[in-house]
Amino acid sequence: xxxxxxxxxxxMSTDLGNELVVLNSQTRxxxxxxxxxxxxxxxxxxxxxxxxxxxxTTYAIDTDTARSDATELLDQLVAKGLLDEIG
Amino acid sequence: xxxxVLGRRLVVDVDDGDVVRWIAEHWDFPATANxxxxxxxxxxxxxxxxxxxxxxxxxxxxxxxxxxxGAGAAIGIAGTPFRAWTELYRTIAEAMSASGIILxxxxxxxxxxxxMALCAPSGVGKSTTAMAAAARGWTPLAEDLAWxxxxxxxxxxxxxxxxxxxxxxxxLGELHPGIDPGRPRRIKYEVSYDQLGGRVWASTLTxxxxxxxDDGAPSAWTDLGRAEIVMTLLRSxxxxxxAANRDRLSAQLASVARRLGGSRLVIGSxxxxx
Numbered sequence: 001x002x003x004x005x006x007x008x009x010x011x012m013s014t015d016l017g018n019e020l021v022v023l024n025s026q027t028r029x030x031x032x033x034x035x036x037x038x039x040x041x042x043x044x045x046x047x048x049x050x051x052x053x054x055x056x057t058t059y060a061i062d063t064d065t066a067r068s069d070a071t072e073l074l075d076q077l078v079a080k081g082l083l084d085e086i087g
Numbered sequence: 088x089x090x091x092v093l094g095r096r097l098v099v100d101v102d103d104g105d106v107v108r109w110i111a112e113h114w115d116f117p118a119t120a121n122x123x124x125x126x127x128x129x130x131x132x133x134x135x136x137x138x139x140x141x142x143x144x145x146x147x148x149x150x151x152x153x154x155x156x157g158a159g160a161a162i163g164i165a166g167t168p169f170r171a172w173t174e175l176y177r178t179i180a181e182a183m184s185a186s187g188i189i190l191x192x193x194x195x196x197x198x199x200x201x202x203m204a205l206c207a208p209s210g211v212g213k214s215t216t217a218m219a220a221a222a223r224g225w226t227p228l229a230e231d232l233a234w235x236x237x238x239x240x241x242x243x244x245x246x247x248x249x250x251x252x253x254x255x256x257x258x259l260g261e262l263h264p265g266i267d268p269g270r271p272r273r274i275k276y277e278v279s280y281d282q283l284g285g286r287v288w289a290s291t292l293t294x295x296x297x298x299x300x301d302d303g304a305p306s307a308w309t310d311l312g313r314a315e316i317v318m319t320l321l322r323s324x325x326x327x328x329x330a331a332n333r334d335r336l337s338a339q340l341a342s343v344a345r346r347l348g349g350s351r352l353v354i355g356s357x358x359x360x361x
Contacts, residue, residue: 009330
């Protein structure tokens, strides 16, 4: 089963089109995600396979690279308390 | 008591005179009472706002509950004597946010066709910068609190006076030698807008300024990108307690950031370039 993530309660995201600002209202820490990170954030709730597909389609990169980069970023977002992995 | 706050009805139906006086002091601004059109009513009553409120602030000094309805909000207060003023302010602000406007913790100054929100945490220099700006032809609109209508970018003052900490008194004496700040109220000295030459209550916001203090650097401006504008505004709004308000604010800030200029002003060792 593909891994999926959900936004943690209290996390705010402001989508500026080509980048994203994310606020963890518990810690008050703010983060910016670039265009690629925005794609990962937007599709994370649909699962890793969908994220990888979106990255490959949008940026014409190979599946292994997309999967590796997305997983690394998603793990960071979990570590920062912005996402929870749900399965 | 019934007030208008930027067009929103604020109906206060409580017996506690201290609560009524407190609400009048913090929310009754006749100059902007009808500045916007809004079909939204906030009712403050004793007891719980509903059996299942959307928000509850509990504090030993009192409990405040908020229930959002279609075209308004019900706020319930409990506690004898009620002293949970911060919670009540946050709750009314949350209700105002549900009505579609944004509360900014910011100083605001205006000159010609420019109106700048000076954003920074307490103690960085919002008031001092506003005071310095007033000495250079800018007119203050707010020192600490302002409401922003995200649709029109109209911004409205929501405070009554300028509060200065002791370290700012030297600068006050330098810039405005005729002003006597008197004795401090708690830890802050109060200067009226009239003493600074007057205020305006409303304008159209054009710029967001992220104030930073760096005594080792010269005072200077740099440009902000859109994400930095959003982060600066977020630091000034804080995150609403209600999820629906957080979602609304996220969308509002994305829209607002596209229409505003943004700068960082370092308050450094040289005179401010205002």
